[in-house]
Amino acid sequence: TSASSTNLYSTTSGSMTTNPNANVKKDVLLEATLQNLQNGQEYRLLSNLLAHTKSPQLVLLIHYVLSQPQNEKLKVAVALIARGDILDDGKNNNNLETTNNTMNEWDDLDDTDREDDDLEDSTPMAPSTNKKPRASTQYTRQDLLTLVKLDKLYHERIHQTSKRFSFDLATRTVAAKIVQAPWVEWGLQIFGKDDREEERYLEAVGVLLQASSALRPKTRLSPLSKLAFNKSILEGLWRCVQQQRSILALTVFADLFSHYLVALSDQDFVRLHCNSTATHGPPGASTVKASDLVTCYGTVLHEVYWTKPVVSSEIEMDNLRGRLILSGTKLWNSLYERWNRLVKSSFCEEDAWWFPHLTTKEGDKAVVPARERDYAMNEDEDISDDDDDEEDDDMDVDTDGNQVSTAEAESDALADSFRDPKMARILTSIPQALPFNRRVKLFHSLLNADKQKTVQAAASRRALMAMGGDDDGMMWFDGSVREQIKIRRAQLY
Secondary structure (H helix, E strand, C coil): CHHHHHHHHHHHHCHHHHCCCCCHHHHHHHHHHHHHHHCCCHHHHHHHHHHHCCCCCHHHHHHHHHCCHHHHHHHHHHHHHHHCCCCCCCCCCCCCCCCHHHHHHHHHHHHHHHHHHHHHHHCCCCCCCCCCCCCCCCCCCCCCCCHHHHHHHHHHHHHHHHHCCCCCHHHHHHHHHHHCCCHHHHHHHHCCCCHHHHHHHHHHHHHHCCCCCCCCCCCCCCCCHHHHCCHHHHHHHHHHHHHHCCHHHHHHHHHHHHHHHHCCCHHHHHHHHCCCCCCCCCCCCCCCCHHHHHHHHHHHHHHHHHHCCCCHHHCCCCCHHHHHHHHHHHHHHHHHHHHHHCCCCCCCCHHHHCCCCCCCCCHHHHECCHHHHHHHHHHHHHHHHHHHHHHHHHHCECCCCCECCHHHHHHHHHHCCECCHHHHHHHHHCHHHCCHHHHHHHHHHHHHHHHHHHHHHHHHHHHHHHHHCCCHHHECCCCCECCCCCCCHHHCC
C-alpha cells in the first residue's frame, strides 16, 4: 500500500506538499497518517478521524480504504448497514453499537482482523463476474433471465456474500460510522467545485448503495434516505449523469431518485419535475425534469436490454451493469406509472418510451409452440431441482419481507412463451418500450398458439375416445367429457 498511500498523501494534502510555508504540525499529522496506512491500520485511523472531524476531505480517505482489496469485509458491512440491516458477529443477535467505548479494543482487534483477512484471502474464490458479455449475439434463456429472476438472484448473491464473513466489533463500528457520516453536507460542499473530489464522492456513495439496487423501490427509511430527499444532492447527481453518462452515476441517481418518488405526491411531482424549464417554472422547481429522465434512461435501458444485454453472470453487488438494469428499470417503471396517472399533465409523448430498431420475429413465429415449451420447462426442472430445494427461502422473499406476487410469477411464466429471450425480457419488464400495435400482434400470436394447443388436445382426446368405443358426442371442444346430471330442487338439501 506504499504507492497508494503516497497517492492519497498527494491527493489529500494538495497544496501542503507544494507550499513551502506549510504548517509543520499538519506535516507531522500527515506523516502519522501515512504511517498508519502503510502499517495496515486503516480501521483505527478512519474510526478516529470520523469520531473527531467532519471534514469533506474524509471522503478521499473513505474512498481509499473501501477500494483496497483486503478491506472487502468492511465494504460488504458498509453496504448492508446502509441498506438498513443489523449485523452481528455470528454469535448473538444484539444490535450494532457505535459508542466510543470500543476504542480501547483496537490493539487486540487489529491483529485478529489481519489474521482473518489472510485466511479469507487464502480460500479459493469464485472467478470474477466483472467481465464483459460474450461477443456472440446468441443468448440462451439462462443467460437472459427475466427481471424478476435477476432481482431474486441479486438478493441471493448478497446473502451469499454476507455469509462469507464474520463481522467483528471493529468492522461493525467503522462501517456504522462510515454510513452515519454527514454525506449530505459533504455532497453540498463537493458538488460543482472539484471534479476529482466529486468523482471520489460518487464512487464512495456507490459502494454504500451496493446492496440497495433492487427492482422494487424501497418503502422504508434507510440511513441514506437523507440523500434521496435532498433537492441539491439530487440535482448535483443529475448534473453528473448529464456530464459523465457513467454507469456509476446512472445507477446511484436511479437508486436515490426512485426512493424519492415513493413519497412524492402527483401534485408535487407535476410542480417540481414537469415544467419545460426551471427558470420559467414555479418557485422551488427542480432542474431534474421527468421528460429528460425518460429520454436518458430509455437510451441506457435500450443498451442493457437489447444492444448489449446484461446476462445473469453480471448480477453481483460490485457489478455496475448488473445493478444498472435493476435500478434503471425501477426508475423507468416508476416514471411510467406517473405518466399513466397524469393524463392532464403528461410530461412526454407516448413514443418517447419506445425503443428504436427492435427487429425480431413477428406473428406466430414469435411464440414457442406448446410442445417445445413443455419440453424445455421439464429440462429446466430436472437441472434445477436440487438448487431450488436449498434456495427457495431466499428466492421468494425480498428485502422488505414481501413475498413475490402471483402477477410477477405469471409474468415470468409468460416470458417462456416467446422465442427471443431479449424480447421476452422486455415484454415482461418494460412493455412500454414497444408500440401498442406491436404488443397487440404479439398478444394475438399467444392467442393463436393457445387455440392450436386446445385443438391438438381435443383431437388427441377424440382419438383416444374413438379407440375406446366411447361416444364422441359427449365431449366439449377442449376434449373434456360431458357428464349428464339431473337436479331435483326438492333433493338439494
